[in-house]
Amino acid sequence: MIGRPFGPTGASVPLIGQGTWNVPTRGAAAEAARSALRAGIEHGMVHIDTAEMYGDGAAEELVGAAIAGLPRESLFIVSKVLPSNATARGTIAACERSLHRLKTDYLDCYLLHWRGTVPLRETMGALEQLVAEGKIRALGVSNFDVDDLTEAQAVLEREPIACNQVLYHLNERTIEDHELPYAREHDIATVAYTPFGRGAYERGPGYATLVAIAERYGVTPAQVVLAFLTRTADTFAIPKAASVAHALENAGAGDLALAPDDIAAIDRAYPAGRRRGGLPSL
Numbered sequence: 001m002i003g004r005p006f007g008p009t010g011a012s013v014p015l016i017g018q019g020t021w022n023v024p025t026r027g028a029a030a031e032a033a034r035s036a037l038r039a040g041i042e043h044g045m046v047h048i049d050t051a052e053m054y055g056d057g058a059a060e061e062l063v064g065a066a067i068a069g070l071p072r073e074s075l076f077i078v079s080k081v082l083p084s085n086a087t088a089r090g091t092i093a094a095c096e097r098s099l100h101r102l103k104t105d106y107l108d109c110y111l112l113h114w115r116g117t118v119p120l121r122e123t124m125g126a127l128e129q130l131v132a133e134g135k136i137r138a139l140g141v142s143n144f145d146v147d148d149l150t151e152a153q154a155v156l157e158r159e160p161i162a163c164n165q166v167l168y169h170l171n172e173r174t175i176e177d178h179e180l181p182y183a184r185e186h187d188i189a190t191v192a193y194t195p196f197g198r199g200a201y202e203r204g205p206g207y208a209t210l211v212a213i214a215e216r217y218g219v220t221p222a223q224v225v226l227a228f229l230t231r232t233a234d235t236f237a238i239p240k241a242a243s244v245a246h247a248l249e250n251a252g253a254g255d256l257a258l259a260p261d262d263i264a265a266i267d268r269a270y271p272a273g274r275r276r277g278g279l280p281s282l
């Protein structure tokens with residue numbers, strides 16, 4: 001699994017990580033999901049993305065079970081505070097609850113899930129305090145457009161923004177003309193969420209191109225999708241898999257480097273298009 005610097009953190013993080021939104025949290029399906037996370041970790045997908053919102057904390061508990069017994073330093077655990085909790089005190093308390101559910105004593109990165117009504121200065125100040133206290137190693141944001149990023153940077157006093165986690169898939173590439181260049185200029189990692197775009201890439205006319213490329217490399221179209229989204233030096237993807245088979249398939253994409261001609265062909269098959277309105281999100 002290829003790793004690359006995660007923004008300004010100094011950490012080398014694998015291109016492909018693991019999401020946990022809507023991960024099953026009960027019964028046999030939860031056990032399968034825990035095994036999938038563990039298998040993914042064993043195959044190099046040590047970047048685990050979760051949030052207090054996912055399953056009202058149950059996803060964090062599942063991650064806690066999946067990482068039990070593993071050397072903490074080998075993992076890169078990311079969680080997120082809900083905007084409704086993102087006051088000065090609320091952010092600290094939410095982080096402590098997440099640490100408790102994850103059964104760990106620090107997060108590698110802690111994000112504001114999306115911008116709400118709490119002033120950014122207050123939330124960013126709390127995130128900086130968490131860094132100072134050693135409860136998080138780095139801070140980041142999610143669903144931030146360029147204006148939000150600029151404002152967040154302006155109110156931060158000591159810490160840089162490590163990452164911006166945004167919607168990015170073959171049928172939604174507009175970050176490439178907006179948030180991605182900004183992030184690149186300011187050394188902020190870009191993390192692609194919902195990289196499979198709910199399967200939209202399989203339904204369009206570009207799919208034949210993807211299948212042909214996958215066949216030539218002896219990989220699956222899903223692996224080509226992940227390789228395309230992480231083709232530049234500052235992007236990461238966090239697909240969610242609830243089965244070991246999907247997790248291993250996704251991990252396999254972490255070593256797949258597409259040739260420039262193939263990248264150009266996918267670019268033509270799934271044109272980036274122009275953004276209408278604000279930053280798309282789910």
Ligand code: NAP
Pocket residue numbers: 018019020021022049050113142143165166192193194195196197198222223238239240241242243246247249250282
């Ligand atoms: P996704 O990862 O694009 O897609 C998940 C779906 O793809 C599941 O149905 C999964 O099936 C399937 N899948 C996984 N691997 C596959 C493979 N190799 N081949 C075919 N299908 C495969 O969608 P997502 O869960 O929305 O996004 C990923 C993560 O991003 C989330 O889990 C979450 O951590 C994060 N996220 C963040 C935000 C935010 O606001 N910051 C928003 C959305 C998502 P199985 O489950 O059956 O394996």
